[in-house]
Amino acid sequence: MDAITGIIAAIVGVAVGAGAVFAFRAVASSKRAREATDAAVGIVQRGESEAKRLLDQAQDDVRGARREVEDEIRERRREAQRIESRLANREETLDKREETLDKRQESTAQQELRLADLERELASMGTHAEELVRQRVEALEQVAGLTASEARDEIMQQAEGAMGHDLAKRYYNLEQQMLADADEKGRMAISLSIQRLASQVVSETTTSLVPLPNDEMKGRLIGREGRNIRAIEAATGVDLIIDDTPEAITISCFDPIRREVARLALTSLISDGRIHPARVEEAVENAQSEVDEVIRRSGDQAVLDAGVRGLHPELIKIIGRLKFRYSYGENILLHSVEVARIAGMLAGEIGADIQVAKAGGLLHDIGKALTHEVEGSHIEIGDEIARRYNLPEPVKVAISEHHDDARGTPEAFIVAAADAISAARPGARRDTVEFYLKRLEALEDVANSFPGVQKSFAIQAGREVRILVAPEEVDDVEAASLARNVVRKIEENLVYPGEIKVTVVRETRATETAK
Secondary structure, three states, rough: OHHHHHHHHHHHHHHHHHHHHHHHHHHHHHHHHHHHHHHHHHHHHHHHHHHHHHHHHHHHHHHHHHHHHHHHHHHHHHHHHHHHHHHHHHHHHHHHHHHHHHHHHHHHHHHHHHHHHHHHHHHHHHHHHHHHHHHHHHHHHHHHHHHHHHHHHHHHHHHHHHHHHHHHHHHHHHHHHHHHHHHHHHHHHHHHHHHHHOOOOOOOOOOOEEEOOOHHHHHHHHOHHHHHHHHHHHHHHOOEEOOOOOOOEEEEOOOOHHHHHHHHHHHHHHHHHOHHHHHHHHHHHHHHHHHHHHHHHHHHHHHHHHHHOOOOOOHHHHHHHHHEEEOOOEEEHHHHHHHHHHHHHHHHHHHHHHHHHHHHHHHOOHHHHHHHOOOOOOHHHHHHHHOOOOOOOHHHHHHOOOOOOOOHHHHHHHHHHHHHHHHHHHOOOOHHHHEEEEEEEHHHHHHOOOOOOEEEEEOOOOOOEEEEOOOOOOOHHHHHHHHHHHHHHHHHHHOOOOOOOEEEEEOOOOOOOOO
16 A cells, blocks of 8 residues: 555656646746747848848939939030030031132132133243344344354353452452361360370380290290291291390281280290190180280270270270281370370360260271271271171261261261371371381372472471462462362372371562662
């Protein structure tokens, strides 16, 4: 009985517990349902609010876009009205022009008719006038005893004689006036430029002397059966002169570059002491490399000294080769740098392009660097080098015209003047006695070849020619013409450095004897 009661009590307890659990869960579920309902209501409210806001914004955007479209439509309508107005005005203008053209065509047609009538009248009058002129000419020929062509020739001869003297006199006066002004300004510019420049002088030689430690070295240089000296001469292209000169040998060659290579190679062989054909070739190669480096440095230094910029590196190497070139005993590289400096100063004095003048002065004799390898004069070679390295046109003109009378630019004239100044500087150049005498004789022969010349004298080392003329045969005007003709013949027939001044002297003397 107790067991049954316990079981029943347990069942009741379980039932009560289950009911309590069910009641608790029901209460919790009801609470979550209320919370979910509240959350859903809040979401719906927020969605409705956002939707309303977006709808209001969309309506505002639509209204703004509509206003923009309406404004654009109004602007296009105004533009269309303006275009219509311009088209209407243009049509009106075209109508007026058409009316004007019609009137002009009518007027032109009337004028053409009048011109045709006038041409017919003139043709008939011209025939009559020609007949009258012919009759008058025949009458004048009968009275004068000359035909019209004869009278014309006689009048022309008289006019040429009278006008020729007047023109020559006027030319002489103008020339004297221009020369006076030009001489004064030229002396000023040249004197200022020369005073600002001081340059050294290097004379040309065709031999180099190589010192020896002792005379026994001569035999070693000659070698067994002369094999060493033959190897040296074949590798360098020079002549070795081994004579009785104590402790020295002489290198002879007209090419200064080959002579310098030989000198350096011999110096190296003598210092090393090993002298045989294989060693000779090695020494010559090393000497050639050293000379190439000297040429490069000389070109760089010359460009720096002259103040020229923007030259091609290969062109600078060609400039450096001028270190071993000479003209009339003058070193071409030093001469070129000097010409560049003088040309730059002259250009500064007269307001020309200084850089063009400097470049033209430095490169005016560039053709002489390759005269041994390339055919043609140094002017032609210089032109080719200028084209190859794309030099500016004014610099090309200065290079090609520094020995020409037709100088197309002020800078070309300045370079030619600077070249003459550098060449004429005392001690810059020298000639052999034989060539010097021949040049003086040629100058005097040219001057004596003209009529009216009594005597001529080449003075100032051939840089001036004094001509004495017969005063009864040559007047003052003809003396100026004679000077120009002599200058022209000298330029055409003679080769000379620098410039030659021609002076014609006309002197009249009156002598009486008192008895």
